[in-house]
Amino acid sequence: MSTGTPPRTVWQNWARSVRSHPMRVERPTSTAAVATLVQAAATEGLTVKAVGAGHSFTSIAATDGVQLSLDRMNAVLHHDAGTRRVRVQAGISLHELNPRLLALGLALPNLGDVDPQSVAGAISTGTHGTGGRLHGIAAAVAALQLVTGSGEVVEVDEQHPWFRAASVGLGALGIVTEVTLQCVPAFLLHAREEPIALPDVLERLPELVEENDHAEFYWFPHTEKALLKRNNRVPDGTRRRPVGRLRHLWDDELLSNVGFEVLNRAVRLRPSLVPRLNEMSGSLLGAREYVDHSHAVFVSPRRVRFRESEFAVPREALHDVIAELAQWFGARHETISFPIEVRFTAADDIWLSTGHERDNAYVAVHQYHRSDPTTYFAAAQDIFTAHGGRPHWGKLHTLDAEYFRGVYPRFEDFLAVRDAADPGRVFTNPYLARVLGR
Numbered sequence: 272m273s274t275g276t277p278p279r280t281v282w283q284n285w286a287r288s289v290r291s292h293p294m295r296v297e298r299p300t301s302t303a304a305v306a307t308l309v310q311a312a313a314t315e316g317l318t319v320k321a322v323g324a325g326h327s328f329t330s331i332a333a334t335d336g337v338q339l340s341l342d343r344m345n346a347v348l349h350h351d352a353g354t355r356r357v358r359v360q361a362g363i364s365l366h367e368l369n370p371r372l373l374a375l376g377l378a379l380p381n382l383g384d385v386d387p388q389s390v391a392g393a394i395s396t397g398t399h400g401t402g403g404r405l406h407g408i409a410a411a412v413a414a415l416q417l418v419t420g421s422g423e424v425v426e427v428d429e430q431h432p433w434f435r436a437a438s439v440g441l442g443a444l445g446i447v448t449e450v451t452l453q454c455v456p457a458f459l460l461h462a463r464e465e466p467i468a469l470p471d472v473l474e475r476l477p478e479l480v481e482e483n484d485h486a487e488f489y490w491f492p493h494t495e496k497a498l499l500k501r502n503n504r505v506p507d508g509t510r511r512r513p514v515g516r517l518r519h520l521w522d523d524e525l526l527s528n529v530g531f532e533v534l535n536r537a538v539r540l541r542p543s544l545v546p547r548l549n550e551m552s553g554s555l556l557g558a559r560e561y562v563d564h565s566h567a568v569f570v571s572p573r574r575v576r577f578r579e580s581e582f583a584v585p586r587e588a589l590h591d592v593i594a595e596l597a598q599w600f601g602a603r604h605e606t607i608s609f610p611i612e613v614r615f616t617a618a619d620d621i622w623l624s625t626g627h628e629r630d631n632a633y634v635a636v637h638q639y640h641r642s643d644p645t646t647y648f649a650a651a652q653d654i655f656t657a658h659g660g661r662p663h664w665g666k667l668h669t670l671d672a673e674y675f676r677g678v679y680p681r682f683e684d685f686l687a688v689r690d691a692a693d694p695g696r697v698f699t700n701p702y703l704a705r706v707l708g709r
């Protein structure tokens with residue numbers, strides 16, 4: 272029998288770790304429409320949350336109020352060839368943006384390892400790639416347009432007092448409707464991937480991070496096997512040599528996706544197989560080299576669903592962190608099939624960026640989406656926090672405002688900007704109440 276109440280939409284994130292039931296879903300096409308929707312929701316006493324591609328593992332994007340999808344606000348508005356600044360609507364995905372930038376002879380200086388995220392979503396959580404002298408994507412923000420809790424439209428540029436709070440804003444300050452990105456000339460990268468022993472990669476780390484534009488490695492738990500990836504800009508005139516179709520199919524689709532899904536299903540039945548299978552995976556992924564457009568090198572397909580927790584730790588703590596994780600694996604609390612990813616960035620000046628005033632190493636732990644990550648991630652979190660780790664805002668952690676006050680020197684300043692931009696807490700949700708403390 273009908274109760275007369277229309278059923279609410281069910282929203283879930285990519286990892287299937289979060290579900291929410293928005294009261295209604297809106298897909299505005301202009302900043303003016305966003306402002307009107309925010310005002311209307313505030314008048315009704317409802318909260319509002321913008322959602323991008325739902326690629327956060329935390330409930331940072333969840334709402335039971337009004338959900339705003341900016342997927343129809345995906346235009347490149349204009350670009351300045353002299354300054355290489357590009358103004359976009361904030362709902363554009365990185366997947367749509369990268370080829371549009373290339374057509375203008377431009378690129379973002381650095382990217383993470385997938386591209387479905389919206390520009391607003393990626394910057395709001397501090398999404399990053401790797402590069403010992405480089406920063407996260409939010410560092411490329413030269414200005415942004417924000418709709419505040421009262422529906423006012425504010426241009427936040429480098430001179431604005433909110434600037435260092437607004438790019439990694441956690442969705443807490445307002446709805447980002449446009450972003451100006453400082454781009455660089457389009458570039459090709461020479462990618463080199465090769466197996467390496469964990470002790471070797473750790474010993475050579477300072478030189479690897481210093482001498483390569485983008486260095487990272489994957490460590491296979493319960494083994495001493497790792498895969499080292501180095502991507503470097505090539506001199507002008509170098510020709511593209513993309514990965515061949517067959518090699519791409521074998522490495523990126525069969526081994527890294529189809530085969531990996533099968534392996535993860537198998538080890539749920541026989542977890543004791545994991546150490547041997549990880550040894551095999553570490554050996555099967557062979558060496559390869561290619562040259563391609565920067566975004567084609569940074570981004571890979573990720574079809575096996577997983578859960579992830581990632582912390583930024585001071586670079587000098589990395590050896591201890593890896594040793595403590597190895598000790599935990601050695602004690603066989605659980606067997607873990609997903610490799611651990613280690614990346615690097617340089618210090619920036621954004622208040623809630625994991626890179627705030629600190630050269631970091633990032634250590635990411637993953638678990639297959641059908642397996643419970645709680646024990647593993649809690650153990651890893653204890654190790655990371657003992658070294659002053661800062662969790663990625665979009666990846667799983669259980670920390671709250673009390674902890675963040677200690678690891679972010681400008682935490683109170685961020686809260687003051689939030690009080691000014693959203694005094695009525697139109698943009699809050701339970702995740703923000705926990706991590707910001709109110």
Ligand SMILES: Cc1cc2nc3c(=O)[nH]c(=O)nc-3n(C[C@H](O)[C@H](O)[C@H](O)COP(=O)(O)OP(=O)(O)OC[C@H]3O[C@@H](n4cnc5c(N)ncnc54)[C@H](O)[C@@H]3O)c2cc1C
Nearest residue numbers: 323324325326327383384388389391392398399442447665
């Ligand atoms: C397979 C996979 C790979 C990943 N790889 C990386 C990686 O390499 N590096 C890395 O750092 N992270 C990575 N992530 C994490 C991901 O980049 C971040 O969680 C990112 O925030 C997701 O962007 P989104 O568009 O999906 O945003 P959502 O998850 O939908 O939202 C994230 C936050 O942004 C806010 N938001 C979205 N749009 C707006 C707007 N218009 N105005 C204000 N706030 C807004 C939301 O309210 C929410 O607070 C990965 C995630 C997955 C699932």
